[in-house]
Amino acid sequence: MRLSEGVEAAIHCAATLAGVDGGATMPGSALAEQFGVSPSYLLKHLNALTAARILESLPGPAGGYRLARPAERISLLDIVLAVEGPQPAFRCGEIRQGGPVKLPASAYAKPCGINAAMLRAERAYRAALAAEKLSDIVSEYLTDADPRSVAASCAFIAQRQRPQKPPSTKR
Amino acid sequence: MRLSEGVEAAIHCAATLAGVDGGATMPGSALAEQFGVSPSYLLKHLNALTAARILESLPGPAGGYRLARPAERISLLDIVLAVEGPQPAFRCGEIRQGGPVKLPASAYAKPCGINAAMLRAERAYRAALAAEKLSDIVSEYLTDADPRSVAASCAFIAQRQRPQKPPSTKR
DNA sequence: GGCATAATACTCGGATAAAGCCTGTCCGAGTTACGTCGG
């Protein structure tokens, strides 16, 4: 059982974007720089989040990414499913039918009990992930993390975010 | 998120071995034949189960595999961990430290909140897997599955199991 | 001086190679059962 490396980056990016002012955006290059990962590769995952309607992307010089809805309505499950895909972790290959004894298909009408048990467990996993809201992650970070780390993150966001409405961009 | 293909085979094998008489064994070739998978490859996973003290292996002409303890004390979590490894699905790469701003190590003394949240969800998953006992899987199969499938499975077990007359020598 | 226009620079997006893990296969070491020989 192994999750993609990109899930971690996607969650960190979403948490960072939750800290930008409403309406402002942050380019993918800034997010990649903050975490020291490849910009081109991070775009792949950010694109997946955009396709899942979790992020919004704006092109152009003042463009970038921002959350498509408030952080209270974004759960870790949404991000994981967007990056990893909606398929369950356990995929029943129906090996019970692969034996030498060939039974009619009607004998396998009911789903495999092992598959059902694994899906029950996975449902609990997804429920736990759905309970973890992005806003809670951010709040917990702001209160529990080291003040120096929080200050550095806020400074980075304030420096690299791009406000949308004001026409004048100084730089 | 994706589990190994071998997990399904391992669980099916364990469920089959739960149906053999106490003390009797079944060779890996018979298990592979029952599910139509490669015998040599199945041995890899059966070996992992043996290393995890879930199965016992007896060499020799009348040898094979059997459960190391009653099915009531074997959970799906034990099998999954044996095949997939004990590492959690989400492995924190500490990308929060990869940015250009270098803070002293003391600023990262507390664990990453995102990692903590993911591990909380995974703990729920493992708890759900631990609640699924192998004996329950077998009981559910015997009562709910199609009678033809149950009859075929029992016939296969009775035909291919190897009773162990003398007290076995543990490996 | 104001407005339309064209060049510009920055952004995202998809298509393209390389690496790592999982899958699949092979052959060798070890052990037990059986047949045979000797007592």
Added chain:
DNA sequence: CCGACGTAACTCGGACAGGCTTTATCCGAGTATTATGCC
């Protein structure tokens, strides 16, 4: 007839290639900004 021995066959165990998903990278399409020329 009984016991011990040697042979043999069957088993598991670890080491060796191939396929596929994941990771990483590059270049092209699109758009708001900006400077310029015209009115």
